[in-house]
Amino acid sequence: MSHHLFLLSPSDTPLYSLTHQSTKPVPTVTSPLASNLPTWSTSAFAGTLTALSGASSATQTTSGGAVRVGGGQDRHVIQMIANAGLDVIEDVMRKENTMYLKSVDKFNEWTVSAFITPGNMKFVLLHEGKNDEGIRAFLMEVWELYVKTMVNPFHTAHTAIRSGVFDSRVRGSARKYL
Amino acid sequence: MAYAQPHPRLSVVSNSSHSSIDHLSPTTSSTRFSLPAVPTPQAVAKPAANRPNIYDRPLNKTRNAEVSASAFAFLFSEIVQYTQKRVSGINDLERQLNTLGYRIGTRVLELMVWRSEGSSKTPKRELKLLSVLMLIHTQVWKAVFGKAADAIEQSVENADEYMIIDNDPAIERHISVPKDMSQLSCSSFTAGIVEAVLDGLTFPARVTAHNTPITQFPNRTTILIKLEKSVLEREELLKK
Known part of the structure; x- marks a missing residue:
């Protein structure tokens, strides 16, 4: 099971991203494709998506012969799902007053959870399966690390986070909680 | 990777002092007759060990720490002088000071909320304009100046204007502005x-x-907030 984390600045610039392969066993979610797909994806964007996934190596053909879109581990598909989730996140964050927004969006097997810091940074996490408590704890640790980064006077809202220590700390808590 | 390195200025200081000790001390004769410029790995690692990485420092350590008022007054006076030399006119100077404050504000916000909500299980965000204004009036002022602001008012004429009033702003206590x-x-x-x-x-x-002096408080200052239209429209929608 893999996790994808993106840190986005208030102007939606990606500052940091992480792919984490979890070793923990997951209760596999086996729900039919149709129920997993959001309604819009079958209509307006279906053509684009098929084309997109057609270009990727990881397009899987299910037993029914239907093409399973976005199911691969391809970077651009993952990024697209995360970006698409932003719309929903921005809708939800106007109404919900919690920083941790769990499972705001779903796309095939991917669930999108988010964490909004007071400074309007968005942490977007793509995950499979359900692990609310673990994800919350993980995102809280990422927040603490982010606060430590941003109080550094040399950091601005648009500088990508390239610190090796930050990276290893985030990976550490990913191993712990995800 | 920049964070892994100690502060460049400090590392220069400590490296040079370290190597000069090397040269003076009779016990370390190994570097005496060789090229001195190359720092040994130990010399690099040493300052890093003394000075913890920013990710190792607990954020709550300086929670109740206070800064010397005279040190701050000195620093701020230097900031104003430095800025004044590089601007043309009062508006420009105010804009520059505003920009400098902005850099502080982004950090104050994130750190302050982390300190209050970071240990909570369900950290909350503020959604309502009024609670945000109260947050600034009390929490932010307490975090920055050590006391809450003296008043918060809504403008009578304009619905999009709010004022936060400080009777004796700490940063202006030692500043006397020339008449011109x-x-x-x-x-x-x-x-x-x-x-x-x-x-x-x-x-x-x-x-x-803006300066709004009254007889008891000659330093009284009003911070005028003029909200963007979109904010008020959103407030209206939220009320429904």
Whole structure:
């Protein structure tokens, strides 16, 4: 099971991203494709998506012969799902007053959870399966690390986070909680 | 990777002192007759070990720490002088001070909320304009100046204007503005902090500072918040 984390600045610039392969066993979610797909994806964007996934190596053909879109581990598909989730996140964050927004969006097997810091940074996490408590704890640790980064006077809202220590700390808590 | 390195200035200081000790001390004769310029790995590792990485420092350690008022007054006076040399006119100077304050404000907001909500299981964000203004009036002022602001008012004429009033702003306590610059309010720095906090919480506004002296409080300053239209429209929608 893999996790994808993106840190986005208030102007939606990606500052940091992480792919984490979890070793923990997951209760596999086996729900039919149709129920997993959001309604819009079958209509307006279906053509684009098929084309997109057609270009990727990881397009899987299910037993029914239907093409399973976005199911691969391809970077651009993952990024697209995360970006698409932003719309929903921005809708939800106007109404919900919690920083941790769990499972705001779903796309095939991917669930999108988010964490909004007071400074309007968005942490977007793509995950499979359900692990609310673990994800919350993980995102809280990422927040603490982010606060430590941003109080550094040399950091601005648009500088990508390239610190090796930050990276290893985030990976550490990913191993712990995800 | 920049964080893994110690502060460049400190590392220079400690490296040079370290190597000079090497040269003077008779016990370390190994470097005496060789090229001295190359720092040994130990010499690099040493300052890093003394000075913890920023990710190792607990954020709550300095929670109740206080800064010397005279040190701050000195620093702020230098900031104003430095800025004044590089601008043309009062408006420009106020804008520069505002920008400097903005950089503080983004950090104050994130750190302050982390300290209050970081240990909570369900950290909350503020959604309502009024609670955000109260947050600035009390929490932000306490975090920055050690006491809450003296008043918060809504403008009678304009619904999109709010005012935060400080009777004796700490940063202006040791500043006396010359007569020919009487429009200048050094609290533009504070206005920048407020603007950053509002921006961060997605309540964009234009924030300015104005001198509004009264007889008991000659330093009284008003921080004027002029909210963007979109904020008020959203407030209306939220009420429904």
